[in-house]
Amino acid sequence: MPEQERMVFRAEINGDEVEILVRPNQTLLEVLRDELDLTGTKEGCGEGVCGACTVLVDGRPRRACLTLALEADGSRVLTVEGLAPGRELSPEQRAFIEHGAIQCGFCTPGMLIAAHDLLRRGTHPDEAAVRRQIAGHVCRCTGYAKIVEAIAAAARDQEADHA
């Protein structure tokens, strides 16, 4: 198998300007995990079903396992590592911890990105909207109850802050 020619991939990842050479067939997930050591984003199925690899590309949730890195060339990418600076916690991270929404933690990065996307839109989600937002994310530990609680609580806190 001849080594494919590498191409330049430039992106703003979690606020950092990144410029590296990637193979044209490398997925965004592979580049994040294997080239940039951002292993917070997980591969649970590799076919876009489980949601564990969800990241934001230019503000939109994307399955990193189904996205070629070069498709995200020139984009802003947000992964779980970029939700809060340094050792700080974002509102959704804090809510997940306080509400017991994290068990094994493997689905957590994707769930948090989905939660962040919902909160960022500031649409005052009801419980059904929260459930719809995470309906593309498999969690096998929690039965989703505490994840839904956590996201709903974070949304309420956000509204209270803005009130």
Add this chain to the structure above:
Amino acid sequence: MPESFRLIGKRLPRIDSEAKARGRAVFAADLRFPRMLHAKVLRSPYAHARIKRIDTSAARRLPGVKAVITGADTAGVKWGVFRYTRDQQLLPTDKVRYLGEEVAAVAAETPEIAQEAISLIKVDYEPLPAVLDIWSAMAPDAPLLHEDHPGNVNVHVAIEVGDLEQGFRDSYLVREDTFTAPEDSYFMTEPYAAVARPGMDGSLEVWMPNAAPHQKAKALANALQMPLHKVIVRKCYIGGAFGGRSDVFPAEFMVCLLALRTDRPVRLVYTREENSLATRKGHGMYVTIKTGVDRQGHVLARDITCYLDGGAYSSTGPIATSVPFLCHEQCYRLPAVRFNGYRIYTNKPIGGMYRVHGRAFASGIDLQLDLLAQELGLDPLEMRLRNARRPGETTPTGSYVQSCGLRECIRAAADKAGWKDKYGKLPPWRGIGLGTNSVQTGFPLGIRGGSAATIKFNEDGGATLISGVVDNGQGNDNMLVQIAAEVLGLEPGDIQLVSADTEATSNDPGAYSMQSTFTGGQAVKLAAEDARRQLFEVAAEELEAHLDDLVAAERKIFVAGAPDHGLPIHKVIRLALLKGKAVVGRGSFAPKVDHRREWMKNPQGQLSETFSFGATIAEVEVDPQTGRVRVLNLVLSQDCGRVLNPLVVEGQWEGGATMGGTGGMITEEHLWSADGRCLNPTFLDYRVPLAVDVPPMQCVFVDTVDPTGPFGAKEAGMSVAMSAAQAIAAAVADAIGWPVFEYPLTPDRVLKAIREKQEHERKASA
């Protein structure tokens, strides 16, 4: 006066959740090492075939390939959980016995080169006739998977207690029904991965999701023929287990072998499909239950014959065959009972321990009780209460039940669910059902049944806790720290945990059979009490107080009732150090079980020191046009002893009920092609519940305190997973007014039951 605790019983966030929330938690597939190689596996395309020849020469010649291994490169040691079930070569030399079984593995500079090399390996197979279900496997002329097991019977567990014939003769009503369900699967979100790194001192470090690091290390040491202390299973975060990480797999054996061959770190990451095919799955089950009851509904006799579709190898076979029966005999009073459990070899992936332990078995027992109750004109709730286990009783196979809040659970769940107002009064196609079950807290494991813990202090008053208990995601790390902090008067953040690392930690049986809190937690509590006694000795002298008057709280040791008459713990540690004493607490604990008990040869004697009990009530709605079942509500209740951390326990219940009930009973099943290929090994086709499928769930705590559990705690979660399956089966039968005997409750099966009912009504009115 009730005991008061600072931390026990509080809704404390878990200590591991921040690392997981920040994407910092390292799972096996996240590990990277300098010069690390990547492994891929060649798998059998046949369900059953003789391996005649394997040609790896072209693969070896591919640039970037560093090692290729086949069965010929192994010591040929067979793996089995028991000495008498050693039937699996971790890389086979003679035959492959299921489609997907490991045949060869490659380590190369990149995953792509490894995959390319796999495609260059030529295997000459002689395909053999395969058996893909229990009936063809048991047919007189069936091909044998293992020559020494005639009829492909892998395990036969036979139990008979009491006078069965007399019981049936005395019965007012007798029913016999058969319940079936195909295989279900774990679908833990993390696909399996294993990493091995050779050390400079002849040791080998290994990481993989596991439920028992010490058992993995022992099995690997055997297979690699290395001393146990040189095989070091390290801790990593683990993405769920549910029974599916308890056993030893070829994956870790292959990466170890490849790492030793190349003297470089090697990582193998399974695809989702490999995780489904080549780790473990649940057992398919066919169970016939005959039950006799008196006029009041008391069970007098029960005869159960159960066949489990075991797949190609034994795995935990004797345990998996027994546990469904044992859970049930713990839960219900049975004056006379007979159990014949057969685990049958088939040319399919290997069956393992699955959280619900057979939907057909658990649901069959309860649904049949409902049907008997109906014939007697009894409320199912009353039927369960009459037969429910009480504390102080002994199970048919001789386990004393030291604590049991089953009847309290049933009543509390019924109150919460509004059973009285709903049962028999719901609108058409709505139903309500009750499930009850019981779970062990561990079982006899001989020299590996105990857990040990150590606590050492630093001069600033902080402590390091060392325990062999592993956390699969259920919260064991937090449980250990919470217990130690409570005893020592520290905050959870004052304690650094070293756990599940076979180099550093003493033996622990593992996080399966629901024993971690009872066994490992107890060892930690004893270690903390030992350390606290040492702190008290130093403090008592300094404070001129009596040992028995001292307490540890708020990072201080002080005289009870006089918080000002005390010393900060860091001062106590420094006083001890000045005297040349290091405060090191030790604790070890092994549950009181009967070590003569054996799964097949002697299924008699104390199985676990204690048992937990659970009850779930489900409300469902059935669409009579489509046969679709919607779960409307679940009320969950369990006697898990004292609830150490309600936040964690609720999470266990909600997750268990979703996996066992809302998913397990409604959508989850494996499908197979005629040549033994699993048709739905991925999330695309195997439907696990999503957030939009899950109903509201209410958790009802029943206040029981186990006499010997740590702070009175027992198992939490599994009996809810099981009883949720039972409750949904009962609720669907209530909704359609007709029992469904085949699970899961997919539209085709539900519509078939509705048609049976209509047919029955037509005949009755004709």
